[in-house]
Amino acid sequence: xxNLNIDSVKARTFDAIVIGSGMSGGWAAKEFTDKxxxxxxxxxxxxxxxxxxxxxxxxxxxxxxxxxKVPRAVQEANPIASxxxxxxxxxxxxxxxxxxxxxVQEKPFDWIRGxxxxxxxxxxxxxxxxxxxxxxxxxARDGFAVDWPIRYDDLAPWYSHVEKFAGISGNHDGLAELxxxxxxxxxxxxxxxxxxxxxxxxxxxxxxxxxxxxxxxxKPQPIHYEQGRxxxxxxxLCQRGCPFGGYFSSNSSTIPWAQKSGHLTLKxxxxxxxxxxxxxKGRATGIRVVDAHTxxxxxxxxxxxxxxxxxxNTNLLLLNSTSHRFPNGLGNDNGLLGKYVAFHNYSxxxxxxxxxxxxxxxxxxxxxxxxxxxxxxxxxxxxxxFLRGYAxxxxxxxSFVRPEHGLGVSLKQxxxxxxxxxxxxxxxxxxxxxxxxTNYVRLDPTRRDEWGMPLLSVSVDYDxxxxxxxxxFFEQFTDMYTKAGFTNIQTQxxxxxxxxxxxxxxxxxxxxxxKTSLLNRWNQLHAxxxxxxxxxxxxxxxxxxxxxxxxxxxxxxxxDHAVGELKKQNV
Amino acid sequence: xxxxxxxxxxxLLAGAAAVLPACLSQxxxxxxxxxxxLAALTASQRQLVAEVCETLxxxxxxxxxxxxxxPQYVLKxxxxxxxxxxxxxxxxxxxxxxxxxxxxxxxxxAASTPAQRAALLQRLDQQPADFSAExxxxxxxxxxLTMDGYTNSKFFMTKEVVYELVPGRYNGYxxxxxxxxxxxxxxxx
Numbered sequence: 001x002x003n004l005n006i007d008s009v010k011a012r013t014f015d016a017i018v019i020g021s022g023m024s025g026g027w028a029a030k031e032f033t034d035k036x037x038x039x040x041x042x043x044x045x046x047x048x049x050x051x052x053x054x055x056x057x058x059x060x061x062x063x064x065x066x067x068x069k070v071p072r073a074v075q076e077a078n079p080i081a082s083x084x085x086x087x088x089x090x091x092x093x094x095x096x097x098x099x100x101x102x103x104v105q106e107k108p109f110d111w112i113r114g115x116x117x118x119x120x121x122x123x124x125x126x127x128x129x130x131x132x133x134x135x136x137x138x139x140a141r142d143g144f145a146v147d148w149p150i151r152y153d154d155l156a157p158w159y160s161h162v163e164k165f166a167g168i169s170g171n172h173d174g175l176a177e178l179x180x181x182x183x184x185x186x187x188x189x190x191x192x193x194x195x196x197x198x199x200x201x202x203x204x205x206x207x208x209x210x211x212x213x214x215x216x217x218x219k220p221q222p223i224h225y226e227q228g229r230x231x232x233x234x235x236x237l238c239q240r241g242c243p244f245g246g247y248f249s250s251n252s253s254t255i256p257w258a259q260k261s262g263h264l265t266l267k268x269x270x271x272x273x274x275x276x277x278x279x280x281k282g283r284a285t286g287i288r289v290v291d292a293h294t295x296x297x298x299x300x301x302x303x304x305x306x307x308x309x310x311x312x313n314t315n316l317l318l319l320n321s322t323s324h325r326f327p328n329g330l331g332n333d334n335g336l337l338g339k340y341v342a343f344h345n346y347s348x349x350x351x352x353x354x355x356x357x358x359x360x361x362x363x364x365x366x367x368x369x370x371x372x373x374x375x376x377x378x379x380x381x382x383x384x385x386f387l388r389g390y391a392x393x394x395x396x397x398x399s400f401v402r403p404e405h406g407l408g409v410s411l412k413q414x415x416x417x418x419x420x421x422x423x424x425x426x427x428x429x430x431x432x433x434x435x436x437x438t439n440y441v442r443l444d445p446t447r448r449d450e451w452g453m454p455l456l457s458v459s460v461d462y463d464x465x466x467x468x469x470x471x472x473f474f475e476q477f478t479d480m481y482t483k484a485g486f487t488n489i490q491t492q493x494x495x496x497x498x499x500x501x502x503x504x505x506x507x508x509x510x511x512x513x514x515k516t517s518l519l520n521r522w523n524q525l526h527a528x529x530x531x532x533x534x535x536x537x538x539x540x541x542x543x544x545x546x547x548x549x550x551x552x553x554x555x556x557x558x559x560d561h562a563v564g565e566l567k568k569q570n571v
Numbered sequence: 572x573x574x575x576x577x578x579x580x581x582x583l584l585a586g587a588a589a590v591l592p593a594c595l596s597q598x599x600x601x602x603x604x605x606x607x608x609l610a611a612l613t614a615s616q617r618q619l620v621a622e623v624c625e626t627l628x629x630x631x632x633x634x635x636x637x638x639x640x641x642p643q644y645v646l647k648x649x650x651x652x653x654x655x656x657x658x659x660x661x662x663x664x665x666x667x668x669x670x671x672x673x674x675x676x677x678x679x680x681a682a683s684t685p686a687q688r689a690a691l692l693q694r695l696d697q698q699p700a701d702f703s704a705e706x707x708x709x710x711x712x713x714x715x716l717t718m719d720g721y722t723n724s725k726f727f728m729t730k731e732v733v734y735e736l737v738p739g740r741y742n743g744y745x746x747x748x749x750x751x752x753x754x755x756x757x758x759x760x
Contacts, residue, residue, distance in 0.1 A: 060736055062725040071651045072606070190743025234738045234758075363745035364738040364758045400732065400755070405696050407627045407714065408689050415722060416633070416731045417752055 014040040017302040022119025024551040025308030026250025031559035033263040045115030054241030091239035106459035108497035118251035127546040135543035146511040149521035158553040166248040170213030178374040186211035187368035191360040192396035199484035212368040215248035275321040311536030315507040331525035345431030346501040352486035354423040370395035386468035390431040391544035505539035523558040530571035607658040644720035664709020
């Protein structure tokens with residue numbers, strides 16, 4: 001019996017444990033297994049195997065039962081998920097349903113989650129921009145949050161490392177505020193996006209409209225073929241999972257790569273309840289998990305643990321990992337765990353029409369989505385009455401005119417032989433928000449879910465800085481659109497709750513000082529250094545870039561550090 | 572014959588009228604009225620929807636609404652995806668269609684010739700204010716759903732405006748002169 005137990009413990013002991021198989025967890029698993037470590041990757045959701053579990057991927061529009069629309073009963077049962085742009089008939093099976101995983105909204109917060117192997121990496125918008133030195137210097141320069149313990153130069157080689165493997169398309173634009181990376185050719189701007197680029201260049205010096213940089217294989221390299229991925233075929237049905245592996249996801253890239261190494265054990269359907277802490281050894285020793293279906297609990301052990309559960313779930317897990325040493329959550333000596341949560345302000349859009357360039361249209365589809373205008377406010381110095389600024393996505397397209405009236409033979413003819421409408425243009429704000437102690441998550445004191453986890457209680461809101469920034473976005477873009485000769489300009493304030501941006505960050509922030517931050521410059525918990533956090537929870541500030549690429553780079557850098565520490569027997 | 576059918580439809584209309592206030596009073600007591608189901612629609616109501624669809628998009632040298640199963644599509648989208656209030660509007664307007672046909676051409680919609688049907692729907696299309704809110708709403712929804720069903724049908728997406736599952740290309744400067752408007756492609760809009 002004793003031997004059996006020892007064998008069982010041995011079978012449940014690994015060199016490294018990674019919690020969560022999404023964007024950053026997939027990278028942790030890949031990096032650890034590349035370095036030969038026997039790695040356990042646990043995922044609370046079901047298995048989604050590349051090209052085996054993409055049920056809608058090759059359906060034509062007429063094969064979707066409801067033309068892509070979500071049935072009313074599903075919408076009514078899922079008001080939160082229904083607000084998410086990917087919650088459509090072809091991909092709603094990859095989004096968490098409201099009732100299955102409740103949480104508490106102290107203030108309105110749309111928490112969009114993807115509980116499956118690959119997490120939200122299956123569903124992301126695939127936009128990938130590096131942070132610049134100005135982004136990392138932001139909190140120190142402008143006096144908010146705490147100083148980032150790293151700078152651009154610390155991360156630059158790791159950006160290169162992950163870009164080469166993931167495959168990023170983009171142009172070498174030479175912008176200080178948006179460093180170039182390891183690029184395959186960018187997807188070109190279309191006629192009107194390009195026209196807008198030139199107009200902005202002429203009328204607004206210092207503002208640069210570029211091709212959106214994205215994780216699509218525009219010109220695959222040997223490393224991508226080795227992953228079994230081929231060139232992006234411009235389907236733009238990415239949210240269904242891509243049979244070509246044309247865009248980066250954990251499912252198409254890092255996880256199968258890690259599996260090929262022979263060092264990975266992937267266990268779906270396991271909810272991690274707590275990280276085990278050994279008071280004598282003064283370090284974390286493993287995790288306790290509950291089977292999502294049988295509810296049986298098991299423990300797994302490893303000398304190093306990476307927490308990549310997704311920003312808010314990482315907060316939840318650490319808050320729930322209590323011990324005599326850490327009564328308020330693992331590593332939470334200063335009481336700041338769960339605080340200084342921030343997000344991106346995506347609540348403002350602007351639309352217009354352009355009557356010119358009517359001799360041109362598009363052919364095929366652009367997976368990058370169009371153009372991108374990096375932050376131009378307060379980049380090199382403070383110049384407005386609000387802190388920080390916003391990046392903007394920019395797209396232009398033409399549509400076939402849908403006849404507003406008419407019926408019978410003439411309606412049929414109009415539908416069958418359509419005419420092209422004018423170009424329409426749209427831009428969406430992606431605003432930095434300032435992390436504050438009053439924007440926090442915490443454990444609900446009484447309610448638990450069916451896996452025994454306390455419900456997460458979320459209290460996150462906009463502030464005056466966000467309102468001023470949004471006003472500026474409307475003013476600046478109205479001006480840029482007007483000077484470009486666009487007409488019928490319409491601003492739209494969606495008044496959406498935080499969370500719908502799906503860029504929630506922070507709560508376990510990095511910093512120099514254990515008194516004011518949770519993680520050090522290597523993403524280790526100050527107070528429990530064999531636990532690393534490298535998902536969105538670690539973010540000290542948000543800047544304006546889509547965050548996934550930065551999570552990937554931080555993760556690869558942290559794994560490299562962890563393996564070094566293991567060799568030196570420091571953790 | 573026409574009179575017999577007209578009487579039958581009048582009875583149907585009366586039935587709808589009898590049912591409707593009950594639905595409305597129910598909605599006063601409950602938060603929300605029960606959603607529409609296919610079983611709640613009579614065979615005549617479904618047939619009337621089919622005739623409206625066919626009038627909107629008739630068979631020509633290309634398939635018509637019934638050839639493409641659009642009446643079934645319209646009812647499925649109405650039942651599965653439409654807010655309950657709009658469902659009620661649709662059914663109420665459908666119930667008034669025959670009375671409007673009687674007024675305009677002295678016979679029920681079903682008994683009318685295709686040209687008469689088209690003439691009535693044409694007036695609904697051009698002068699909705701001449702009709703009740705229910706009938707105008709019914710027409711607007713029926714037209715929208717029929718068009719959606721048509722442009723989303725396999726026929727339309729393979730033979731008219733061609734949908735490509737795997738385009739494999741993107742050109743942001745494509746000359747309109749090169750677009751074959753007789754058979755354009757989805758990515759050319």
